[in-house]
Each structure stands twice: as C-alpha cells, then as structure tokens.
Amino acid sequence: MTGGIIVLIIVAVIVVFLLVLLGRAAAFKPKAGVPAHTGEVPVDAETAVANLQKLVRCRTESYEDHTLEDDAEFQKLVVLLPELYPNVFARCEYTELPDRELLFRWKGQSDARASVLMAHYDVVPVEEENWEKPAFEGIIEDGILWGRGTLDTKVTMNGILTAANTLIGQGFVPKEDIYMAFSGQEEINGPGALRAVEWFREHGVELSMVLDEGGAVVEDVFPGVKEKCALVGIAEKGLMNVEYSVASQGGHASAPKAHTPVGILSQAVANIEARPMDANLSEPVVKMFDTLGRHAGFGMKVIFANMWCFKGLLANLTKKTGGELSAMMRTTVAFTQMQGSKAPNVIPPSASVVSNIRINPGETIDSVLSALRSRIGNDAVQLKVLGDYACDPSPIAPTDCDGWERVAAAAAGTWEGSIVAPYLMMQCSDSRHYRDYSKKVYKFSAMHLSAEERAMIHGNNERIRLEEVAKATEFFTRVILQS
Numbered sequence: 001m002t003g004g005i006i007v008l009i010i011v012a013v014i015v016v017f018l019l020v021l022l023g024r025a026a027a028f029k030p031k032a033g034v035p036a037h038t039g040e041v042p043v044d045a046e047t048a049v050a051n052l053q054k055l056v057r058c059r060t061e062s063y064e065d066h067t068l069e070d071d072a073e074f075q076k077l078v079v080l081l082p083e084l085y086p087n088v089f090a091r092c093e094y095t096e097l098p099d100r101e102l103l104f105r106w107k108g109q110s111d112a113r114a115s116v117l118m119a120h121y122d123v124v125p126v127e128e129e130n131w132e133k134p135a136f137e138g139i140i141e142d143g144i145l146w147g148r149g150t151l152d153t154k155v156t157m158n159g160i161l162t163a164a165n166t167l168i169g170q171g172f173v174p175k176e177d178i179y180m181a182f183s184g185q186e187e188i189n190g191p192g193a194l195r196a197v198e199w200f201r202e203h204g205v206e207l208s209m210v211l212d213e214g215g216a217v218v219e220d221v222f223p224g225v226k227e228k229c230a231l232v233g234i235a236e237k238g239l240m241n242v243e244y245s246v247a248s249q250g251g252h253a254s255a256p257k258a259h260t261p262v263g264i265l266s267q268a269v270a271n272i273e274a275r276p277m278d279a280n281l282s283e284p285v286v287k288m289f290d291t292l293g294r295h296a297g298f299g300m301k302v303i304f305a306n307m308w309c310f311k312g313l314l315a316n317l318t319k320k321t322g323g324e325l326s327a328m329m330r331t332t333v334a335f336t337q338m339q340g341s342k343a344p345n346v347i348p349p350s351a352s353v354v355s356n357i358r359i360n361p362g363e364t365i366d367s368v369l370s371a372l373r374s375r376i377g378n379d380a381v382q383l384k385v386l387g388d389y390a391c392d393p394s395p396i397a398p399t400d401c402d403g404w405e406r407v408a409a410a411a412a413g414t415w416e417g418s419i420v421a422p423y424l425m426m427q428c429s430d431s432r433h434y435r436d437y438s439k440k441v442y443k444f445s446a447m448h449l450s451a452e453e454r455a456m457i458h459g460n461n462e463r464i465r466l467e468e469v470a471k472a473t474e475f476f477t478r479v480i481l482q483s
C-alpha cells in the first residue's frame with residue numbers, strides 16, 4: 001500500500017466516525033414521556049399556606065442527644081394536626097407508632113395494594129443569630145413564608161395532608177389504600193420510618209408506590225438544557241463514615257522515627273485523593289442522561305448521544321474536577337475530620353482522620369472498604385466504619401410501573417413544561433428503610449427550587465414562595481387522584 005492510500009483510509013475512517021457521532025446526535029430527539037395529569041384540580045391554596053405557617057411555629061428541632069430536644073414542641077405539632085386537617089382525622093385510621101412515627105390509613109375501594117406518601121416533621125437546629133427573620137414564627141412577607149422546615153419537609157407533609165383533607169371533603173375515594181407516614185426523627189437518622197415499614201410487614205400490605213423527599217423541580221443543572229427539570233430519584237447512594245487510624249508508641253517529638261502516625265495518615269489521604277473511585281454510570285444516571293440529553297443543544301447532544309464513546313473521557317475529566325457530575329458517576333470520599341496529639345511536642349499514641357463516603361449503586365460498603373485499603377497500601381492504617389447507620393446504596397426503582405407513572409404525570413401536570421427525569425439522589429432519606437420491602441420507592445421533593453433556595457435547606461434563612469406551597473399541594477392532589 002502506498003502512503004497516499006493509507007492516508008485516504010485514515011481520513012475515511014475519521015469521516016465515518018464523525019458521521020456516526022453526528023448522526024446519532026441528530027437522531028437523539030426527546031422521547032414522549034408519561035402524559036401529564038392535567039385539568040383543574042381542587043387546591044385550597046390559602047388554607048395550605050395558613051396550615052404550613054402553623055406547622056412551622058412548632059419548634060421541632062431534633063438532636064441525636066435527645067436531652068436537647070423540646071418534646072413539648074413535637075407534641076404541640078401532633079395535637080395541632082386534627083385541627084388543621086379535620087377531614088383526614090374523620091376518615092382515616094390514625095396510629096402513633098414508636099419513635100415519633102405518625103401513620104394514617106385512608107381506605108380505598110380495594111385494599112389489594114396501597115401507596116405510601118412520606119415526609120418528616122422534625123427539622124435541623126438553627127443558628128438564629130445568622131437569620132434575617134425569626135426561624136419559628138412563620139412570618140409571611142412579600143409572598144414568602146419564612147422558617148425552618150418550610151422546605152425540608154413540612155411543606156410536603158402539609159401538601160399531602162391538605163390535598164387529602166380537600167379530596168376527602170369532596171367525597172373522593174381512592175382506588176387503593178393510601179398511607180401517609182410522617183417521621184419525627186429523620187434528621188437524626190432515627191428509626192421512625194422503620195416502624196412504619198415494620199407495621200406494613202406485620203399487616204402484609206402490598207405496596208404499589210412509596211414517595212418521599214428527594215429531587216425537585218430545578219433549572220440550569222444539566223448542561224445545555226433550558227427547560228425546568230423535575231428530577232425524581234429512583235435510587236439513593238449508600239453512606240458510611242470511615243475512620244482511619246494509626247497507632248504508635250508515642251513519645252517526645254525531639255527524636256522521631258522517619259514516619260509519624262500523622263505522616264502515615266497524610267500519605268493515606270493523599271493516596272485516596274490521588275486515585276478517585278472508578279466511574280460507573282448507574283442505571284438512574286444513564287436514564288437521566290438519556291432523558292435530559294435529548295433536550296440539550298446539539299453540541300451537548302453529540303456527547304450524550306454517544307456515551308459509548310465519551311464515557312471514558314467524562315470519567316477522566318470528572319476525576320480531576322470532582323463536584324456534582326463526578327458524584328453522579330462514582331463513589332465519593334470526602335475527608336472531614338482529623339485528630340492527633342494534644343501538644344505540639346508530643347507524638348500522638350494514635351492519630352486518626354475521618355471521611356464521609358457516598359457509595360455509588362453497584363458497589364457496597366465492603367467493596368469500597370477494600371478499594372480504600374488497596375489505595376492506602378499500608379497495613380499500619382486501620383479502617384473502621386463509624387456509627388450505626390452505614391448503608392449500601394438503595395435498590396433501583398422501576399420506571400415502567402404505574403407508581404412511577406403517577407408521580408411523573410403529577411409532576412408534569414403541576415409544573416407545566418418541565419421535563420420529568422429519573423435521578424440518583426446523593427443524600428440519604430428515610431425511604432431507604434423500605435429497601436427490603438418495596439422496590440417502587442420514589443424520591444421527589446414537590447417544589448420548584450432555585451439554586452439559592454436549595455442552599456437554604458439545612459442553612460440560614462430557609463423560606464418558601466407561597467406559590468410553591470400551593471404547587472406542593474397540587475402535586476399531591478394529582479398523585480392521589482390517580483391512586
């Protein structure tokens with residue numbers, strides 16, 4: 001073969017390759033999603049806002065150290081409920097389970113299956129001095145309700161109960177049983193939600209859907225997509241805190257060995273950060289890219305329509321950048337705490353660092369521990385999983401069942417023009433307790449949130465636009481009407 005022919009062949013291969021990439025991008029058009037649940041639905045927006053305001057005025061801060069909690073405030077909220085949602089109490093069976101779990105059963109036309117709508121009414125503590133307005137007074141100003149819990153998650157608890165209260169008042173009877181389950185210990189990883197699961201197990205309830213907090217309606221989060229996206233979690237990452245420790249004989253710092261415990265730990269940390277965990281696109285992320293990528297501009301479509309080709313590139317790129325895209329693709333390890341000697345001239349008998357780890361679907365606590373050990377490559381470093389709430393990633397919920405369809409249709413009908421997409425939740429929610437009981441667990445916080453509003457969750461000045469209080473109620477009304 002002459003040199004000219006070889007060049008021609010190479011050029012031809014490149015041209016064909018580019019044509020394949022561009023052709024696939026051109027054919028990468030939006031798929032018809034689940035049809036929206038449209039039409040007028042009854043939403044009593046004024047009452048929804050007034051009720052949420054009253055819930056916010058209960059100072060239900062939960063603490064791992066229960067002595068810091070004000071139990072009277074939790075009780076205040078619980079006794080308020082029959083007053084705010086009288087039809088729910090008139091029509092539903094109500095059970096107070098241990099560990100502050102509240103369970104309502106709204107009997108449907110058949111009890112062959114049931115859906116579960118979840119929220120939590122405890123909140124994380126506030127640093128009031130950093131708030132512009134009091135955190136528990138429920139102040140309404142300029143169309144905004146201020147207060148801890150307005151977003152996380154008294155709004156959805158109120159949305160569920162207000163929707164049910166209105167529909168019961170109109171004589172609506174769902175086809176299947178609807179359970180409403182509210183936890184008072186979510187923020188401290190308490191077992192409340194587990195009590196509800198135990199109750200379902202005891203009573204042999206077959207679940208068609210579980211819906212808890214998770215993704216939200218967001219904008220400008222996916223490259224090249226301008227529409228609002230309703231991100232519905234179909235799985236959540238696992239979680240564990242790992243402590244790495246090195247023991248030594250201690251001693252005076254004037255004649256140290258070549259490597260101190262702090263030095264050995266530093267090397268371990270550097271090794272782990274230098275080799276991020278392997279990338280693996282889990283099913284929720286593949287589905288999200290496939291849904292949202294089709295709505296992106298042509299340049300981004302070239303990438304998302306050709307993940308077979310660009311996956312490696314993306315994996316390498318995000319290895320260096322970290323951040324949200326990286327977290328979607330791999331198990332992440334964030335070092336958060338370190339401890340050594342109490343005095344500057346004493347070599348510590350033991351030093352330790354702690355990392356917070358979010359485990360990607362497809363991996364487990366054990367597989368991550370062994371990946372960490374291989375990166376550290378030093379048996380002097382001891383690994384220990386801390387606490388009692390380490391968990392593997394959740395199972396992945398299906399997107400071809402009526403549970404998914406109800407959630408997707410309600411979201412598309414409530415936030416018109418938004419694209420509903422599956423999503424991988426990075427945080428842990430109470431719904432993880434359903435892992436061995438039902439696969440059909442969906443994670444969606446029924447609100448449209450800006451980036452600024454998302455940052456208020458667990459932060460200062462948490463507040464909600466009143467229209468979103470109504471939207472949350474509308475969303476649950478649409479979910480219930482399809483149940």
Ligand SMILES: [Zn+2]
Binds near residue numbers: 124152187458
């Ligand atoms: Zn929270």
